[in-house]
Amino acid sequence: MTGFTLKAQIPFGKVDSIAKAISQFQLRSNNLVYNDGKNNYELNFPENNFAIVSGTGQAIKIINKKLKGTKFRYETEPIDLSKVAEVYQVKYPGRAGVLRMTFPEGVKTKCYTNETYTSTIREYYVEFFFDREDNTALNTLLTQLERLFSLLKLGKKIAADQYAQQENIASEKTDIQEVKSTGIVTVDELISKCIDAQGGAELLRSIKTMKGEGLMQAQGMTIPAKLSFLQNSGMRMDLEIQGRSNITVTSITGCWTLFPVRGQRRPVNADAIVAREGLEELDLTGDLFEYNTKGNKVELLGKEMLDGKDNYSLKITRKSGTIVLLLIDAHTFLASRRTIHKTIEGKFTKQIETYGDYKKTAEGFVYASSFYYSPSGMTLSYTTFGINEPVDPAIFLKP
Secondary structure (H helix, E strand, O other): HHHHHHHHHHHHHHHHHHHHHHHHHHHOOOOOEEOOOOEEEEEEEOOOOOOOOOOOEEEEEEEEEEOOEEEEEEEEEEHHHHHHHOOOOOOOOEOEEEEEEEEEEEEEEEEEOOOOEEEEEEEEEEEEEEEEEOOOHHHHHHHHHHHHHOOOHHHHOOOHHHHHHHHHHHOOOOOOOOOOOOOOOOOHHHHHHHHHHHOOOOHHHHOEEEEEEOOOOOEEEEEEEEEEEEEEEEEEEEEEEEEEEEEEEEEEEEEEEEOOHHOOOOOEOHHHHHHHHHHHOOOOOOOOOOOHHHHEEEEEEEEEEEEOEEEEEEEOOOOOOOOOEEEEEEEOEEEEEEEEEEEEOEEEEEEEEEEEEEOOOOOEEEEEEEEEOOOOOOOOEEEEEEEEOOOOHHOOOOO
């Protein structure tokens, strides 16, 4: 009876009106382009792209994107807005600003390519768009969403500091410091800028562990992922597939996998070459930090354009002989892309890792929260990430 009373108190006429206003607001972003860290998408919206299901607190969101002539359509099943965790701005480049509404339990979304249904995936956020050249657009959209939450009696979902961020984004600034590149002529000067951009040498030196949770997109599936790292000791990745944990471990005590989805019933040792390559990746401070001490050699090859932005191109030769090519954004001094040869399924393959959506931990460590891997097409996006949280070395041992 209490739920009925609460529902009866909700002015659904006003709720519907606000939803229609949000839907119309999205139309202002028609034909705008944004870059998600990998590709430039052109946006398009149907007339009714956001709507409240009659008499409920559930909503439906539709978005169309176009990439190189291919049209993509994403249509959610009814979303329970009471499950919204937070609303925040995603700092992608481009004129189209992106506001992300997150759902820890996920939202089922139907995917269409050139009007043909392809799959249903579970997304963990819904995105709204605004024109960054309109200085009032972000606050207008936030206010509309805030009012919607209020009318539905869902409480506070939007942090106050989100309202103050458009001016910085519009001028292409973020909480990640940008430094004008004027006179970097040596490798050491560039590396110094890179270390400062990540949070500084003292902070990097203090990092003993990293832990993250997020979502992996691979072969049409959305896979919950947990990753744990212990400096120069071990890495464990747990992927939840078909309700079971599938484990990959790389550590100084052994490298192995346990993938029930592949029919593995007990841990399987990694190939010796794969293990050696994996062990080289256990340094959480990266190849550039104190590179001389590590026996690495670094060459500055010049500049290279990536997605319309200037990047410094570095060639890193590790003590082992492994060669890494690294692109460093010439404005933020953060890594944009890494190219390295790895053994994948028995083949020595060039793997390209593109980094994006940089964020900062409470300690001030700046990290990439999204990764795109080529040629596999796999992506990884962190939803939570922290440093120096407890990691038990026992997790690297075979069960």
